[in-house]
Amino acid sequence: MSWSINIPVVSTLKLALGNAAHDQALGNADLGGSKPIPIPGGQVSLGAALKASVELFNDPDDKDAHGIIGVAPKESDGSTVEPLYSPDGTACWLKYAAQLDAEATGVGPFPFVELSGGGTVQVLVTDYRQHTATQTLEAALGADAKSLRLPFLVGDVQALRPGDALSFQSALELKAGVKVSWSILSGSLASALAKRLAGNLVFDFKVEAGASIGGTVSLKDEFRLVFSRPTVDGPFRVSVRKATSDSAGTQVGVGVTLQYSSPLLAAILGAVDSRVQDALKLVEGLENNALTPVLLQVAGAALKQLGFLKSSDLTLASIRAAYDELKAFVDSVVSGALKAAFTYEYVRSTEDSTLMELEVPADQLAAAHGDFISGDLASIQSRVKNAWLKRYFHMKTVESERSWGLGLSWRDVNFATQEDRRKLKAVVQHASRDHRNGPRRYAFLGARSYSSSGLLYGGRTSSWGTDFSAQMPRYSLTPSADEFEFAFFAQRKVEDALSKELIQGELDAATVWGVLRPEDLVELVERFFRVAPGGTQASSRLELRVDTDSFRKLLAKLGTEPVLERQAFARALARALPRANQPVRRNIDRREELYTPLWDAYLKDGGRDWTRDRARANVGYHLKTHAGADGASAAQWELSGLTGTFSDVLEQSSRYGGDIGGRPYGKVHAFWKDLLDKLSALNKAIQSETVIPESDATSVVQQAFVALDDLVCDDFRVAAFMGWLDMLGKRWGLEAGMQRSLTIEVGEKRFVTSHG
Template sequence: MKVVNKLLEKLPEVVAEKIPDVKLQDQDIKVTVAQGALTEQKVLPPKLAMHGITLSFEASGEATVRNFNSPGDVDENGIVGETTPEASEQGPRPQLLLGTETGWMRYQVAARVKAAVSASLSFLASEQQTELSVVLSDYRAHPLGRNMREAARTDLSELRLMQATDLAKLGLGDAVAWQARGSLQTRLELNWADVFPSNLNRLGFLRGSELLAVKTSVKAGLSAKVSLTDDYQLSFTRPRTGRIQVAVRKVKSHEQTLSAGLGIQVELLDPAAVKAQLGQLLEALLGPVLRELLKKGQTALELMDGLVEKASKTKLDENQKRVLGMVLERLGIDPQLADPANLPQAWADFKARVAEALENAVRSHIAEGFQYEYLRLNEASTLLEVVVEDVTAMRFHESLLKGNLVELLKWMKASAQPAEFELRNYLHATTITRQQAVGFSLGFGSFELLKSRDVKRQAWVTQENFQGARRMAFLGRRGYEDKLLGNRSQWAVDLKADMSRFAPAPVATDFGYGLHLLQWGRQKKLTRKELQQAVDDAVVWGVLDTKDASSVVSWMQEDMGKHPIETRLEVKMADDTFRALVPRIQEFDLPRFSRALARAMPWSDQTARASPEFRRTVYAPIWEAYLREVQNRGSLMLNDLSPSRAAEIAKAFFQRDPTVRELGKDLQLIESEWRPGGGNFTFAEIIHKNPNSLVRCREFVSGMVRLRRAIDERKAPDELRTVFGELEGMWSTGFHLRAGAALLAEVAQSTPMGLAGVERTLTVRVADSEEQLVFSTTRGAGNPGTP
């Protein structure tokens, strides 16, 4: 730095004479100096070499000096500022706080970064770039009574230009910042149990609609590097002696090409973890058929490898041939074994395709989840905020300067001494490992929905670039505890709408959409009936076919009543599926909604309630008659009928309809009379405890109509608030959410992909177990709700 200081020795006097000779607290200043004049007069050095790069000061740029001395001052960099009680958790968080006896002088210059000889700028925003534009800022803390001219002379005699050695010179309350547009790289530590793609359909490789049960370890981790292109700011501040706070945050974008997105790329850093999960996936594909041949301690994959080897040498007995043929038929491989010598290659090719599909699915899942969370970080929101020792900050200074957070995060994960760092924030969390993913996220701050009995959130997050174009993301979530259908569950719903690119005037067409429904059953010792209820939910939601329900219950029977069991039911629709579904819900189809409400009726072991299909047969005509009577009362009288009248309608069907009377004979007596305080089981009780079903159904249709019009007619995005308000009636009680999920499952059948285009899983975890089971029907060939 001695050479730099020699070159800068004229700077203090040249700049100081332009600064008022007053106290820091007396006046707000902004002094601008043309950098061209400073470089021509050799007041600023023409070049500065560091870390394999060359820093040159832009002749066309402007050097500025500003002061910050009281609350209300605005630092466009967001380093200095004030906190307010109204500040949201996702809003900007300044590193240096106004409102004390301390103020700041900020010295700022613009520069360009080029690669030094034989070096490459891996952090350029695109391959076509050969240099990077950056803004360097040096913040100096001073008492408010300090003379600004004298402070400038002192500060500029030791100007800090973001070299590693400058970090050791930071005084208490000082900061240096580096702002650039480039490729930002971060590291994610993920839990396999949460990251494993819920869309097992694309990993099934099965010819028919079959139950797939994949084991995942709840302790197994997965590391990934995520790269994206955006404008970011790196800052180092001194919160206390011997410690430096490192912060990386989003800033206003300089993106000029509106068609360009974040360009997110994912690299999996732990091939062994993926290979282990591949083995579990292959076990799920093979296990059900090979079970009869498995020996103790042998895996299905080991058995299959052995059978293929024997088949290629024609050494199989008849039973082995039969079983192997069934496996090959299941996997879509020629079961006739016309040329056994080719079987090993066919089997190897199949495993390679599954491996490729798994890696692609995981990368896609991580990219989509990261983008979801990143787009919902406000401009100037912090990505990473950690306090470390000086030596650590200097150690990772170079990689951080180049937009690489990976090395620092890797060191934090491997650190044997947690006291070596204090993680304050990493993508709105205080832990490096991402867990408990909810909705479209990877667990970045979403799971709090399940920590509260009733949460409703609507918010817009908008990022604006320097051209005035905007990139927007809508946050529409609802979470609550299920109080009416038992105490085993909490629910969360996430309506996704966001833009991956900037637009001058965003409209609804510019957004990508999605919908996620979650039911989380807390850990408890489940009886067989309670487990059947949980599995029944999965059938109602279209996650499992009816024929698979008993298989899942049998799978878990050894743990029933012995260990606490946690269940997690999820349905997720991405943009293509959701857009295909919306046009199919554009009018109030009374029979369709009646079928959904009937399927949502509570499970019991009586025949009429034992399966969604039986409930549809028994209760759909009752719901249709009830809703029609409410509807016929006129638009001003859409409130519910009395529970007594609801019981009368049910009684009529149980007595006169031959099908209802036959299937529902065990319930005829209880359904024929309204008994106040009787619970939440009969048709009349459901009406009483879950009011306004007709209004909710009609408003749900209204929301879908409004959404389609907003997209087709290119309406302003604010329309989405109203859409969310109208849709949420179908998920504001546990019963209506069941009905809404049943409705969506039926409608999804008519889309081009059917239920195979909907991500659907039932996850079951036994307490204290290191494994969980993820169930899904691979194709969803059944047609829930069809009369």
């Protein structure tokens, strides 16, 4: 039985379909009838109370959300379904779409949590009807209403005329409840309260404190099928797309948190005051606004020790207000800890997509139809004959993200926040069902970023990061390193109140990156500082992009001039030293002149035997000897080891790796040498056309990112590397493919300086 519909009331019923006065969305039609629909795992039914949206496509610019009607792109990589039809002034299309939801259930394990719950299956069916542009809307709707079709019925599919299409799309989304034990969250809560108390805090959890808190996880599986018939009595065109993705997330509401928090609140109150003998009874009294005089005193003392009660007036109202503040604090900490527990520092998500376009002979459609509408890709793959296959595309994406963060705050004051993020994304695309031997192409993206903010950083927010991408523009039977296009991007951003010190520092950094010339700094400092009153919110952003050609040339040149490359890095390290209120540090040219010999000696030694004392002794002697009248005071400052001194920078930039065989301060050299080695290995792989394995973390492509990734742990190393790239780019004629820019925003004014 086909659908029956009641035609919607439309004011343009008497107009021809090609008339521009029609809206694309014509309204909704009421559906009558009921029909079982097979879906993976069972059946759902189209009920009698459904609505079907009706759309008209009579212009090439009309957009079809499901991609059947439209204009094909000029260039396509095969990863998306191209439109079947396009309005051309003589033909128009009416689209009837109906969607239903059905319940689904599921249970299963999930790391660290218990999983149980239910979800929905969404089924969307669409019927596309071709009409002449001269036919009236009323006549077209009347004709279609008599014979609307379903893709689940083989008879309806076989009745397709040229220009028509039937589509079926199901989206299975399993939304499941999860529970995380309070014991997982207690560490975060204890740490937050200990910071608030400026002391240690020990929780004594009882059995009843093992309550849990909820969140959600989801699994999405989308299946899309389109039937059409280009010619009368010809083969049927079938398009199949299946995409699966999974993700984890949390949704924590205040009500949910507080519903389970009484045992935890009792443990908190009992941990800070030994007089709290029955903490659960105390919490119950607080929740019900019913405290005896004795419990009122006990609650007041406990809340005061926790820092939530400021008033000495121990009234029920003041106690309850303090208790509510404690609950809000607990909710905030628990919510954050739950999200961290859900993503457990390392989040991994996978997306798997397959696209096939087939031409199925008319006499074989009936036998294959059941497999097509099952949504079971394995069954479809086994049924499909190679002769039917006109296009095949499969893509698998594996994405991983790791992050850590530290925060120190008091009430609404952020003392310090640090965050470090690392994201990797690997994509494999297949153009054949033979995934082992067929054509395929790879893409890889690695990103690393770091940020800091808060009072301990002078109220300044800073961030920096790098992106490295490698992707194959074409398919290959044996993907090799020479078939990749590479790109590199780096960014540094600072936000703070406008001051001359801020502008001087940011322009100095831009000079290190190669955006500005040293001789332009004085004029630019005054220009930017005068645009707004001091204290106005300001931001600075440095960017460097290296395109494929220049990156390839850089790889090919590395190692050909080892002495020059080392000396260039020594110069870059000297220029990247922090600008300081010392004559030897204020000017970038002066820094380069005085500190390059020190860094060059360090690099020659490979950092071996460079201790804190040796670094201070070397820089002190060197400045006394070569810095002229400024030598004595500069040497004394460097010998102090204060923040920003040569030994301090060397120590801070080496401490992430620790002692490496007699080189406690050798990491600056080690990171640079490792980068050289891995980029050289990548170049050798390109020259020798080395085959790259699929999603292999040890491949030369991904190892190049690992080396670049290590740079971002330290802003000094980032600045030095950017300066080094700038020098090598000028030396080897790579500047055409290196784009550098500085953007400064002060209030509503924006200044952009670009180089490259």
